[in-house]
Amino acid sequence: MSDTAQIEIPQGPAIKAKLGKDDWIMRSFIGIIVIYLIIALAFPLYAMLSKAFSTFHYDLTQFEFQVSNEEGKFDGSIFSASRLNDEVSAYAPEELVTGSGGRLAATKFFPDYSFRSPVLYKVRGTSDDAVFVVGSERKVGTEWREADSNLFRKVVFLPVKSSGFGNFTRYFSTPSLVRSIQNSLVISAVSTIITVTLAFGFAYSLNRSCMRFKGIFRLIAMIPILVPSLLPGIALVYLFGNQGILKAVMMGESIYGPYGIIAGSVFFTFPHAMLIITTALAISDARLYEAAVSLRASRWKTFWTVTIPGARYGLISAAFVVFNLVITDFGLPKVIGGQFNMLAVDIYKQVIGQQNFEMGAVVSVVLLVPAMLAFTMDRMVQRKQVALLSARSVVYEPKPNNRFDWGCLAYCSLVAVFILGILGICQYAALIKFWPYDLSLSLKNYAFDLMDGGGWAAYRNSIKLALLTAFFGTIVVFIGAYMVEKTQGFKVGRGIFQFLAMLPMAIPGMVLGLAYIFFFNNPANPLYFIYGTMAILVLCTVTHFYTVSHLTAVTALKQMDNEFESVASSLKQPFYKLFARVTVPVCLPAILDISIYLFVNAMTTVSAVVFLYSTNTALASIAVLNMDDAGDIAPAAAMGMMIFYTNVVARLVHTAVSRGVLQRTQKWRAR
């Protein structure tokens, strides 16, 4: 565009629609929920990032020595530790960067040091904030402290806090940590390929065959959503561990490691992939198949030229979702990973095992990269998927074909046996008295109160958390989605909102949980009081599962024409009346779906809450983790199955309520 082409128009006042009372109310609602998302998401993430850059290093200029001669006489000359280090290069620069728990031995500055020698040493700090330790005595300040040779070996310096890339340098120079990146990527990629292939076969059978029992298979395929990802890990131990009933299948290989992680990942990601691919296959256009038949294309050719391209966005999307689930999952590799390190487990090990919060934050940042990438790709692909649907599409109806249908049935049965087998073995193991020496049945493993992990109280807490999350989460999510969908104008606010609402899906649970520690466990934070309470667990869980709930609500709201709002305002009805009398009743099925989604996930989540629970708010899913950790594997299986049954009951209640609601409020849908 060239300048000359522009025509000068006198600047008039910008035309702006006058904002009514309704608009202001709606905008303030958006504002409130944006503030909520900033507090529950943006600030904690920022706190985590700054933690990753907060380093500890030894400031050698802070310390000075005096050394006596063999008779124990000091001649008064003072050596600075940094000068000594320059001379004898006791420590390389990278050795001076450390974590908060680091300690630096003073003896290394003296190459001829021996703990038997009669030489005496004096040490002091050069400033009032220099800290060193003699044995376990903490010494602060500039006073000289004398030590004989034997005591001098107990002199260690404490690091000071600073900021920079030191933690990242340390991370990338520690091979065992860096290897986790590759491990995580490989495991996630392999699991993705297997899961998507298996789920495609399953979805294909459901959509394109006339086999029997489709409804039952659909139900069975959804089961893994109802259990924590730890449970398949426990089941695999009983199936393929050294005392497992199918141990021979492993042919000497260990289930603890990549094989176990992949098998378990396939189990818990299967329903996610299956759902996405089913949707993709369901929208295929039957006219293309008719064309293929009339062009005499073989079934094989049709499959590759029509079916696969038609479902390609679904397949890609499923792949990214599965990849993301596997790489961010923590429970499964923790249980069955053995020595095979994965990024999410590294975060846990750094924080809980070594109290190295800074390194935990660094691993979190590293884990964020693939998770964010997978998420972005998925969003891009999903946007394209919608464009495939055209108004003239005709729904494909499968025709009976005996051989094919039986094949599908056999295949689906195999998958169903795998899924049910995992659950069955857990329930069986939970009822065994002492595996493998006393196989009589008992309820001993349900005496949770006698074990680590929180006991039955943990189970009650989980139900409480799930109910609270479902209740508050649904309200926040649905109101937020309504305001952002139905507000006119206010582009900036809505843009920020949309972005924040999509963000949680890209944030791994471990990362969110750790970020919450950094942000909320800080006395300067006015919200500090919620730390260690049920409130922070609810806040964290709602935020963690915000995106999918939000998308469900938006989809439902998009089905409602904006003219409802116009009509309401021309009838001089405030928007909240419309919201309560029309929008909510119409969207009730979606609202119930959001509640059950939040409920089930709050029951099974481990990663986001593992850093946040306290003694009084221990959770069932965490109890599974901790009991397995302590070696009480059978009780862990028992608790895992309790979560499963609870979720089944919740599902049944949901179905019953939905049916009742549909009959009462959705009559208009039927003609």
Added chain:
Amino acid sequence: MLPKTIKTIVAGLLLGATTLVQAQAAELTVYTAVEAEDLARYAETFNKDHPDIKINWVRDSTGIITAKLLAEKNNPQADVIWGLAATSLLLMKTEGMLEAYAPKGVENLDPKFVDKSSPPTWTGMDAWVASVCYNTVEAGKAGLTPPASWKDLTKPEYKGHVIMPNPNSSGTGFLDVSSWLQMFGEEGGWAYMDGLHENIARYTHSGSKPCKLAAAGEIPIGVSFAFRGAKSKAAGAPLEIIVPSEGVGWDMEATAIVAGTDDLEAAKTLVDWTITKKANEMYNTGYAVVAYPGVAKPVEHFPTNLLEKMIDNDFEFAANNRASILAEWQKRYDSKSEPK
């Protein structure tokens, strides 16, 4: 319906009553890593002597409680730590987080169980001692002979049959590593672990898991602690608890007052009580080795020679070198099975 005035009076009385109760009772927030099943008993026994002090427990595993305390360094929430590994308390001592206090009667304790500073910052309660859990049934199936020493565990016959806790996440794992470094010297210790590493099936996150896995026959030999082994044996596992001949590492559960507590007097009362003979008798129910000499009665299934095999543990060495030992360990062993 009650008249309004009566309601107000009742409410006022109730309010008065609660404030009265609060005025009498001190409350202490006590952080602990003691087994969940023992906590109620500990508080009950204490309250028999001091009904006016209420204990609010915050309990978790050693690693998590330590992390929690360190995270709250500048704004401590705990008044007293009762039952946490001494190595963790030493770490906190060097961070200046503990209040030095000599509890009444501290001179009665075995000096091994009292901080060397004067006044001491922490006092020990009981010791948990490393041991090897050996599943006789599974070992028999695999044709193994019982090991008698740590060095025996490096023999090729045990390849893949030994499991131990990862010192990076487990206190028990760390006390093993630190004891080997103290017994065999720095070089000898690492050389020993290089050999042992060849036989390790995998490293677990927690210290009790190796013994429970041995009890379940998953892996025949678990490096764990004696207390756990005795419990599993009592539950019917075909276990033998082996005390390696070179000596065994140990750590103690200890007690300290957190600097900056709101109620120093109540905290002192509690800590005074925790070192009494009565308290030590209470610890003895689960732990064979306690701080008060002459109290300990044998615990069922506990190896008898355990006390004499405990090494002279240098806790300061363990605490001050913890970070570098763990870094070195991680560098050498923390990627045991790589994809083939």
